[in-house]
Amino acid sequence: MEFIEKTIERETIFKGHIFDVAVDKVELPNGLGTSTRELVFHKGAVAVLAITPENKLVIVKQYRKAIEMISYEIPAGKLEVGESGSEKEAALRELEEETGYVGELSLIHEFYTAIGFCNEKIKLYLGTSLKKVPNPKPKDDDETIEILELSLKECQDMISTGQITDAKTIIAVQYLTLNQERIL
Amino acid sequence: MEFIEKTIERETIFKGHIFDVAVDKVELPNGLGTSTRELVFHKGAVAVLAITPENKLVIVKQYRKAIEMISYEIPAGKLEVGESGSEKEAALRELEEETGYVGELSLIHEFYTAIGFCNEKIKLYLGTSLKKVPNPKPKDDDETIEILELSLKECQDMISTGQITDAKTIIAVQYLTLNQERIL
Numbered sequence: 001m002e003f004i005e006k007t008i009e010r011e012t013i014f015k016g017h018i019f020d021v022a023v024d025k026v027e028l029p030n031g032l033g034t035s036t037r038e039l040v041f042h043k044g045a046v047a048v049l050a051i052t053p054e055n056k057l058v059i060v061k062q063y064r065k066a067i068e069m070i071s072y073e074i075p076a077g078k079l080e081v082g083e084s085g086s087e088k089e090a091a092l093r094e095l096e097e098e099t100g101y102v103g104e105l106s107l108i109h110e111f112y113t114a115i116g117f118c119n120e121k122i123k124l125y126l127g128t129s130l131k132k133v134p135n136p137k138p139k140d141d142d143e144t145i146e147i148l149e150l151s152l153k154e155c156q157d158m159i160s161t162g163q164i165t166d167a168k169t170i171i172a173v174q175y176l177t178l179n180q181e182r183i184l
Numbered sequence: 185m186e187f188i189e190k191t192i193e194r195e196t197i198f199k200g201h202i203f204d205v206a207v208d209k210v211e212l213p214n215g216l217g218t219s220t221r222e223l224v225f226h227k228g229a230v231a232v233l234a235i236t237p238e239n240k241l242v243i244v245k246q247y248r249k250a251i252e253m254i255s256y257e258i259p260a261g262k263l264e265v266g267e268s269g270s271e272k273e274a275a276l277r278e279l280e281e282e283t284g285y286v287g288e289l290s291l292i293h294e295f296y297t298a299i300g301f302c303n304e305k306i307k308l309y310l311g312t313s314l315k316k317v318p319n320p321k322p323k324d325d326d327e328t329i330e331i332l333e334l335s336l337k338e339c340q341d342m343i344s345t346g347q348i349t350d351a352k353t354i355i356a357v358q359y360l361t362l363n364q365e366r367i368l
Contacts, residue, residue, distance in 0.1 A: 003247040003254050003328055014197045014205055018222040018301050021198055021205050024249060028326055035326040037249040038202040040224055045300070063187040065208060065221040066303045067296060070187050078300070109343065111351045112251060113298040116229070116262070117202050119250045120298055122351075142212055142219040144187055159293065165305075167295045167351045174358035 002029035042120035047076035050127035056149035186213035226304035231260035234311035
């Protein structure tokens with residue numbers, strides 16, 4: 001059985017700052033004919049499960065326009081075009097800009113967030129040995145955020161009650177639950 | 185501190201079958217001025233962590249055009265406009281169409297997949313008491329899929345090796361790891 005869908009034609013719909021949109025006409029495998037695929041192209045992002053010396057998780061409270069609601073999430077940021085340095089450096093920079101912390105990072109998982117139509121890939125890091133820096137790099141000037149430091153139990157409860165509804169944050173909290181004896 | 189971003193103006197960029205795209209001009213809170221938000225609107229989806237009587241996970245092998253790669257995922261499908269019945273019924277229908285199984289479903293988590301720019305929400309169900317149906321509903325005619333039944337250990341290994349890279353599937357496998365004594 002063949003799986004690959006060959007691109008016959010691509011129509012570019014939108015070129016944005018955050019993502020591009022295209023519609024591909026594809027040739028289906030196994031003689032099934034043709035179909036169309038609506039696609040969102042994103043440059044990728046980094047996220048950090050950051051653990052303070054008091055064994056708290058660093059959580060960012062912020063407004064999310066796509067859902068018109070306030071959301072509680074681990075620190076994260078998109079990769080910039082032509083960003084100098086590695087993805088780990090981008091994650092360290094995001095952590096410092098959003099939370100004022102620096103620390104040591106190790107990769108947990110890489111995953112696609114919305115694989116059915118979008119190529120956004122998030123690299124999720126564990127951040128330990130956190131230290132506050134005296135003069136952290138400034139955050140983006142269109143971001144209004146509040147930083148919380150919450151226990152694992154508080155985060156688990158916020159998932160149960162539906163206050164935490166962000167996929168990457170659920171992955172991070174599950175991971176910490178599975179590895180708490182090693183990490184906390 | 186205020187968090188809410190008020191919409192000043194919305195420009196509709198694209199109205200598709202799978203998602204719509206808009207760019208909002210917003211008034212930032214706390215006198216920070218204005219900014220723009222690029223947004224993807226999606227009707228939402230359902231997914232099922234389906235456990236066979238042999239304690240295997242039902243995994244769908246399929247091609248994903250957005251990443252131009254083959255992917256291994258739990259069964260899932262988007263909600264249709266004007267779909268009759270509940271989201272649980274939609275999940276049961278997707279499970280039957282993709283895998284030929286029916287079963288009993290209970291909600292695990294609801295989450296936003298790409299909250300920074302997209303409102304896609306997935307309802308993730310646990311599916312147990314699975315039974316093969318003699319004449320399952322046919323799957324979408326532009327889908328080429330293969331159904332695998334894998335142990336929890338095999339799925340954990342596929343996450344470690346980077347063969348499973350889908351966020352909803354990682355959430356499901358981590359959930360099962362945390363609850364295996366109750367479920368398996």
